[in-house]
Structure formats: C-alpha cells, structure tokens
Amino acid sequence: MIRWEQGSDGVVVLTLDDPDQPVNTMNRTYVESMEVTLARLEAERDTVRGVVLASAKKSFFAGGDIGFMSKARPENAEELSELCTVLKSQLRRLETLGRPVAAALGGTALGGGYEIALACHHRIALDAPDSRFGLPEVTLGLLPGAGGVSRTVRLLGLQDALTDVLLQGQRYTPRQALEKGLVHELAADRAELMDKARQWVLSHPESAQPWDTEGFRIPGGTPAHPKVAAMLPVMSARLRKRLRxxxxxxxxxxxxxxxxxxxxxxxxGQKVETGYLVELMTGQVSANMMQAFFYDMQHIDSGGSRPDGYPPHRARRVGVLGAGMMGAGIAYACARGGLSVVLKDVSLDAARRGRAYSERLVEKAVSRGRLGREKGDELLARIVPTDDPAALDGCDLVIEAVFEDPALKQRVFAQIEDVVAPDAVLASNTSTLPITGLAEGIARPEDFIGLHFFSPVDRMPLLEIIAGEKTSRHTVAKAVDIARQIGKTPIVVNDSRGFFTSRVISKFIDEAVAMVGEGLHPASVEQAGSQAGYPAPPLRLLDELTLTLPRRIREETKAAVLAEGGQWRPHGSEPVVDRMIDEFGRGGRAAGAGFYEYADGGRTRLWRGLYEHFTVPGREIPFEDMKERMLFAEALDSVRCLDEGVLRSVPDANVGSILGIGFPAWTGGVLQYVNGYPGGLPAFVARARELAGRYGERFQPPASLVARAGRNEPYA
Incomplete structure (x- = not known):
C-alpha cells in the first residue's frame, strides 16, 4: 500500500495507494505496510534526508476502517486496544524518526487520515475547493483513535482543540484549515505541492514536533493553569446544555x-485516549451512528434510491410558483445550485419580496466571509421575479410552493403547463397532500412528482421525493439528480397522505401532547423529549409549526379515512389541541400564544395555564416511559410505512428520520433504533407490548415486526 521512491537528494517520497480500495483507510493492509515501511526507514536512516507522505488517490486518506469498527463488540475490547496501540506507536515512530517529515495533502484528510498528517512535522494542503480536513469522529459516535486528541490539544491548546476540532467534528476547507492552524501552507497544484514538501524537508533537517522540544508547554496551559481550570467547568456546562x-x-x-x-x-495521554475510544467503539450508539451516517448515507449518496437505466439529468431553468417563505427558500437553493430561477407570484411586488429573502441570505454570507461578493451577485442575478406565467417559457423544472389547497395547486399548474418545456419535471412542494390526487388535474401525470423541502430550505439538507401512482421511473430518476444538483440529500418514498416524514413526526408530537392531556407535568414532557435526544422538545416544536396546521391535517385525514370506509381511532392529543385553539385561543408562536408564552417576539416560558387546565398534581409515570413513548411511536409507525410500501428502503427511513424530522441521531434512525434496542428486536417487541398495555393499542407491534423478531432479523 505504500510505495517508496527515493531521489538523488535523499528525500524519500512515501505514496499511499491501497491496491484493493478506491480510497486509503486504516485497514490491515495499511498497518502491515506501515510497519514494513517504518522498519526500512529506521534501518536506512543514515541515507534518508527526509520523508514526504503523499497519496495516489484523489483524497489523501479517508480515515479509519468503518467496516471493521462498526462490527466491534464488548468482547473485542482487548483486540481493539492492541490495534490502537499499534497505530499510535507507528505514528510515534514516524514523528521521532530524527528526520523531517512533511505531509503533502493532495486531497481530503479526515479522521485517521488527518491523524497521520498530525504526526508529520509540516502539513501542506492542495488548495482544492472540494478538499476537507478535520477530525469528525464525534459525528459517528467515536473519538480520534490514532492520537488525534493528544496532538490537537498540544498543537492548539485545550480550548481551541475542543471547540474548533474535536467536540463538533468540523470539516474545514484548505483555507479554513490554514486559518485554524491545522495545515501550515497551501499549494496551487500538485506539482507545487510536491515541490514545496520536498523543499521544506531539505531546508529543515533538524525538525521535531513542538511537543518533543525542550521546554514545550501546551498553548494556554494545562488543566492545572488557573485560567484553564476556570474555563473547564464553563466548557463542561456548555456541553451539558448542548447535549441536554x-x-x-x-x-x-x-x-x-x-x-x-x-x-x-x-x-x-494516548493510552488515556485508547480507553475512552474502546468504550465508545464497543457500545451500541457508535454502531447506530456508523450505520446511519456512513452506510445508509453512502447508499443514498451513491444513488441507491435512484431507478436504474436512465441517463444523468441536469436541470437548467426552474420556475418556482409561490414566493412565500418556502418558495423563496427553494428559489435560493436552486440558484445556489447553479440553476436559473423564475420566481413567480400573483403580483410582482410579492415575487420581489421573495427574491429579497435570497438577498438577505447572500448579504449575511458575504459579511461573514463564507461567500465572495462576485459569487453572491452572480447567485442573485440567477433569480428573476415575475407575475407573468409566460416568463416560465422553456423551464425544464417547475416547483409549486403555494398554500396547501389542492384546487389552488392545480390552478397554478394549469397556467404554466403549456408554457414550460414539454418534458419538464412538474413538482409540488406539498408536505401532506397525496401526489396522486394532485396529479389528476395535470395533463402529464407521468412527469408529476412531489419534492418536499424542509424549512428553512437553505439549511435543511433533506429532500423527500414522492412518487405518485402515475409518476414515471424516469421522472423519479430526474428528481434524484436534481436533488443532488442543488446539494440536497434525497430519499424516495411512495405516495400516501403525509408521506413518510410528515406522517411520522406527527406521532412524536401527538404522544407528547397526549401526555399533557393525561395530566403529566408539561416541563417533564419537554425534558423527556430533550433527554430522548430530539433537537427540539415537542411542545416547543408544535408551537413553531402552529397548532392549527396539524389540526387541519388531522381533520382532512379523518375525512379521507371515513370516506374510504375506514375507522378513525381518536388520539389523546386531539382534545388538548382543540381546547388550546378553541377555548384558549392559543395557536402557536405565530399567534403569539401556544404551549409557551411569548413577549416581544421571543419565547419566555411554558404557558402557566397548562398547569391550571391540564396538569394533575401528583400524576406521574416512569420518566423512561415518557421518553420511549415518543421514540416508539415514531419507530412503530415507520415499520407500518415499510409494510404499506410508503417507505422503499431502510436507508431512506433512517436518513430521512434524522435529517428531515429530527429523530435522535444517537439511534441511527427510526429502524436502526429498533435494531439497536437493548436485547434486539425481541426485546423491542416485548417493550412495545408493555407500552401498549399501559398507554394504548397504538403501541402494539405490527405482525411483520413480531415475525422478524422471531427470526431475530434486523432491518437492513
């Protein structure tokens, strides 16, 4: 895996190039190759003037071997500790070789790849826009396993290492990495990269790591320093507040x-790291997070949800119908993705107000240095506001984002169908209305599809693609390509009321509201949501969504169920929401009053009337039940979505639930939560039945889940 080339100047270039993989990882091949290479470097040290580490791959080094780490179990702890010891000792031998070592980072170096770079005395990065550097292990439920914690603390100091690198796993561009001190210099191209690395090695024959020089002190001091000692409790408190x-x-x-x-x-210090890493690696949380954020994301990013057999599609000109909050956000996302945007509303003033949303976002990005002024102006120039349907002439994509009224949506499509390109993708941004029903008013239902964006569109990464009964596979393939073109992560689901995300998130909110109706303390309900790992507690989230929208969706769904001859099963949340709206006039944050009180536009506290009208003094249930009622409600309904064919794949469920509706990241997603429940599927089924006995039939596990548990067959 490591190619040795020594020039006449005595510099050895070690090129990392795994023959069996498209990227370099810390697998067994790497460990064995590094051992042989280090032995040779040590044996031939007298003829070596310095070392340059480079890569033959597009990236420098992808990091640890996820396939190996994700299979770790408690009984593997000793083996894992030994492997970590070997990895760290190898890098320690490299940095104490007594010869200068430079890393020529010709591409991305994350995790273990950046840890290899940290063991080099000098780091030069190719200034490529798609390269990223950092230690993102925390996002997989892990910590850097090859010395990354110890070295970044010694390189940057405790506070900066924790804040800028370790605790949130930031990924930096080459220029950002230079500003943060993670690399020492940049190169414009690969030739300059290798030349700079070689020249640095030749001009620094006595190089050593800062922490190996006499008199070294950690920047800012150790925890024994008064300032650091005073800072640590504050940092710990902030972390507790963030994790909740x-x-x-x-x-x-x-x-x-x-x-x-x-x-x-x-x-x-590295031995300390190993102990904490092995504890994480053998735990269920890291297995869950690796499943979701590596395997499931890899499935989706590689086109796993895209129908096969269709050529790549690239949209060029999009018409966005409706310039309200969602339409304005969609216009910005499309323009940022390079599309020309026609932003249409009923009046030119309304369309211009929608474009002004993009102007504010661009101004903020420019002021913070995230976007150049010229690039910002180019983005805005791509958005043209209009009130004229004829302006959509030639659009190969249309995204409707008007009010959730089927008749209105069909009218706006009727205005533009004959204007746009004859093979244009026609999409609705509806969050709940069935796509098949909306397509009844469309002349080309095979080209009609749901593109459900999430608010705020500029920040939310998910795009839920909904295929109606007549939507063609080719249109689905185009939609997946469009999602990736504008930087969104696409999941593909089949049509039903609420689709997947809107339907399942309602179960989380309903369960929380029902607990308020049962007399439980509202603050305990909110705390249970936070401690379960949801990014926003449920009552606060419902206030943001407004109480009136879920009620309207509930009434529409109830009417549809009854019209089809079905039976409506009332939920304990319904009378609470009805009383909040009808009796107390509290419709949510937009109305200035909901489950919370508001003053001067800001949220202040839970509404005191909740305790007067709903809370029963002394009424309690186990806190674990409160948390798991929310988690199980969503997971069980996701199983039903899979049974009903709404969900097409397990990765769509897991990724969609985390990125779209805030299902706790530590679970790995709704179906991985079932897999990873302590005791596996049989224990999950038993717990669901226990919850059903206490709180209602809605917690009874579906027959498919019971059968799968009998086979002990996880969702995959």
Whole structure:
C-alpha cells in the first residue's frame, strides 16, 4: 500500500495507494505496510534526508476502517486496544524518526487520515475547493483513535482543540484549515505541492514536533493553569446544555480524554485516549451512528434510491410558483445550485419580496466571509421575479410552493403547463397532500412528482421525493439528480397522505401532547423529549409549526379515512389541541400564544395555564416511559410505512428520520433504533407490548415486526 521512491537528494517520497480500495483507510493492509515501511526507514536512516507522505488517490486518506469498527463488540475490547496501540506507536515512530517529515495533502484528510498528517512535522494542503480536513469522529459516535486528541490539544491548546476540532467534528476547507492552524501552507497544484514538501524537508533537517522540544508547554496551559481550570467547568456546562441529557457519550469521552491527556506525557495521554475510544467503539450508539451516517448515507449518496437505466439529468431553468417563505427558500437553493430561477407570484411586488429573502441570505454570507461578493451577485442575478406565467417559457423544472389547497395547486399548474418545456419535471412542494390526487388535474401525470423541502430550505439538507401512482421511473430518476444538483440529500418514498416524514413526526408530537392531556407535568414532557435526544422538545416544536396546521391535517385525514370506509381511532392529543385553539385561543408562536408564552417576539416560558387546565398534581409515570413513548411511536409507525410500501428502503427511513424530522441521531434512525434496542428486536417487541398495555393499542407491534423478531432479523 505504500510505495517508496527515493531521489538523488535523499528525500524519500512515501505514496499511499491501497491496491484493493478506491480510497486509503486504516485497514490491515495499511498497518502491515506501515510497519514494513517504518522498519526500512529506521534501518536506512543514515541515507534518508527526509520523508514526504503523499497519496495516489484523489483524497489523501479517508480515515479509519468503518467496516471493521462498526462490527466491534464488548468482547473485542482487548483486540481493539492492541490495534490502537499499534497505530499510535507507528505514528510515534514516524514523528521521532530524527528526520523531517512533511505531509503533502493532495486531497481530503479526515479522521485517521488527518491523524497521520498530525504526526508529520509540516502539513501542506492542495488548495482544492472540494478538499476537507478535520477530525469528525464525534459525528459517528467515536473519538480520534490514532492520537488525534493528544496532538490537537498540544498543537492548539485545550480550548481551541475542543471547540474548533474535536467536540463538533468540523470539516474545514484548505483555507479554513490554514486559518485554524491545522495545515501550515497551501499549494496551487500538485506539482507545487510536491515541490514545496520536498523543499521544506531539505531546508529543515533538524525538525521535531513542538511537543518533543525542550521546554514545550501546551498553548494556554494545562488543566492545572488557573485560567484553564476556570474555563473547564464553563466548557463542561456548555456541553451539558448542548447535549441536554441525550444519549451521546462521544462528546463527554472526548472532553475527558482531552483534559486527562493534557496532564501527562504524550504516550501516557494516548493510552488515556485508547480507553475512552474502546468504550465508545464497543457500545451500541457508535454502531447506530456508523450505520446511519456512513452506510445508509453512502447508499443514498451513491444513488441507491435512484431507478436504474436512465441517463444523468441536469436541470437548467426552474420556475418556482409561490414566493412565500418556502418558495423563496427553494428559489435560493436552486440558484445556489447553479440553476436559473423564475420566481413567480400573483403580483410582482410579492415575487420581489421573495427574491429579497435570497438577498438577505447572500448579504449575511458575504459579511461573514463564507461567500465572495462576485459569487453572491452572480447567485442573485440567477433569480428573476415575475407575475407573468409566460416568463416560465422553456423551464425544464417547475416547483409549486403555494398554500396547501389542492384546487389552488392545480390552478397554478394549469397556467404554466403549456408554457414550460414539454418534458419538464412538474413538482409540488406539498408536505401532506397525496401526489396522486394532485396529479389528476395535470395533463402529464407521468412527469408529476412531489419534492418536499424542509424549512428553512437553505439549511435543511433533506429532500423527500414522492412518487405518485402515475409518476414515471424516469421522472423519479430526474428528481434524484436534481436533488443532488442543488446539494440536497434525497430519499424516495411512495405516495400516501403525509408521506413518510410528515406522517411520522406527527406521532412524536401527538404522544407528547397526549401526555399533557393525561395530566403529566408539561416541563417533564419537554425534558423527556430533550433527554430522548430530539433537537427540539415537542411542545416547543408544535408551537413553531402552529397548532392549527396539524389540526387541519388531522381533520382532512379523518375525512379521507371515513370516506374510504375506514375507522378513525381518536388520539389523546386531539382534545388538548382543540381546547388550546378553541377555548384558549392559543395557536402557536405565530399567534403569539401556544404551549409557551411569548413577549416581544421571543419565547419566555411554558404557558402557566397548562398547569391550571391540564396538569394533575401528583400524576406521574416512569420518566423512561415518557421518553420511549415518543421514540416508539415514531419507530412503530415507520415499520407500518415499510409494510404499506410508503417507505422503499431502510436507508431512506433512517436518513430521512434524522435529517428531515429530527429523530435522535444517537439511534441511527427510526429502524436502526429498533435494531439497536437493548436485547434486539425481541426485546423491542416485548417493550412495545408493555407500552401498549399501559398507554394504548397504538403501541402494539405490527405482525411483520413480531415475525422478524422471531427470526431475530434486523432491518437492513
């Protein structure tokens, strides 16, 4: 895996190039190759003037072997500890070779790849726009396993290492990495990269790591320094506030490893890291997060949801119908993705107000240095406001984002169908209305599809693509390509009321509201949501959505069920929402009054009337039941979505639930939560039945889940 080339100047270039994989990873091949290479470097040290580490791949090094790590179990702890010791000792031998070592980073170096770079005395990065550098292990429920904690603490100091690198796993562009001190210099092209690396090695024959020089002190001081000692409780409190009791052990282990390793020498500090890493690697949370954020994301990013057999599609000109909050956000996302945008509303003033939303976003990005003025102006120039349907002439994509009224949606499509390109993708941004029904008013139903964006569109990464009964496979393939073109992560689901995301998130909110109706303390309900790991507690979330919207959706759904001859099963949340709206006039944040009180546009506290009208003094249930009622309600309905064919795949369910509706990241998504429940599927089924006995039939596990549990067959 490591190619040795030594020039006449004595510089050895070591080129990393795994023959069996498209990227380099810390697998067994790497470990064995590095061992042989280090032995040769040590044996031939007298003839070596310096070392340059480079890569033959597009990226420098992809990091740890996820396939190996995701299979780790508690019984593998000793083996994992030994592997970490070997990885760290190899990098320690490299940095103490007594010869200068430079890393020529010709592409992305994340995780283990950046840890290899950290063990080099000098780091030069190719200034490529798609390259990223950092230690994102925390996003997989892990911590850096090859010395990354100890070295970044010694490189940057405790506070900066924790804040800028370790606790949130930031990924930096080459220029950002230079500003943060993660690399020392940049190169414009690969030839300059290698030349700079070689020249640096030749001009620094006595190089050593800062922490190996006499008199070295950690920047800012160790935890024994008064300023650092005063800072640590504040940082710990901030971390607790951010985690809010959620089941996310990695940030806590990272903080502990950083603080403890800073109080001892490097080798001892690395042993501390290993202990905290092995604890994480053998736990269920990291397995869940690796499943969702690596395997399931890889499935989706590689086109797993895209129908086969169709050529790649690239949209060029999009018409956005409706310039309200969603339409304005969609216009910005499309323009940012390089499309020309015609933003249409009933009046030119309304369309211009929609474009002004993009102007504000661009101004903010420019002022913060995230976007150049010229690029910002180019983006805005791509958005043309109009009130004239004829302006959509030639559009090969139309996205409707008007009010959730089927008749209105069909009218706006009727105005433009004969104007746009004859093979244009026709899309509705509806969040609940069945696509098949909306397509009845469309002349080309095979080209009609749902593109459900999430608010705020500029920040939310998911795009839920909904195929109606007559939507063609080719249109689905085009929609997946469009999603990726504008930087969204696409999941594909089949048509039904509420689709997947809107339907399932309602179960979470309904369960929380029902608990308020049962007399439980509202603050405990909110705390249960936070400690379950939801990014927003449920009553606060419902206030943001407004109470009137879910009620209208509920009434429409009820009417549809009854019209089809079905039976409507009332939920305990319904009378609470009805009383909040009808009796107390509290419709949510937009109305200035909901489950929370508001003053001067800001949320202040839970509405005191909740305690007067709903809370029953002394009424309690186990806190774990409160958390799991929310989690199980969503997971069980996701199983039903899979049974009914609404969900097409397990990755769509897991990724969609995390990115779209805030299902707790530590679970790995709604179906991985079932897989990873302590005791597996049989234990999940038993717990569901226990909840059903206490709180209602809605918690009874579907027959398909019971059968799968009998086979002990996880969702995959």
């Amino acid at each position: 009791g959620a089941n996310l052990p990695a940030p806590r282990n990272i903080l502990a490893a950083a603080v403890e390793s800073a109080q001892v020498g490097l080798e001892a």
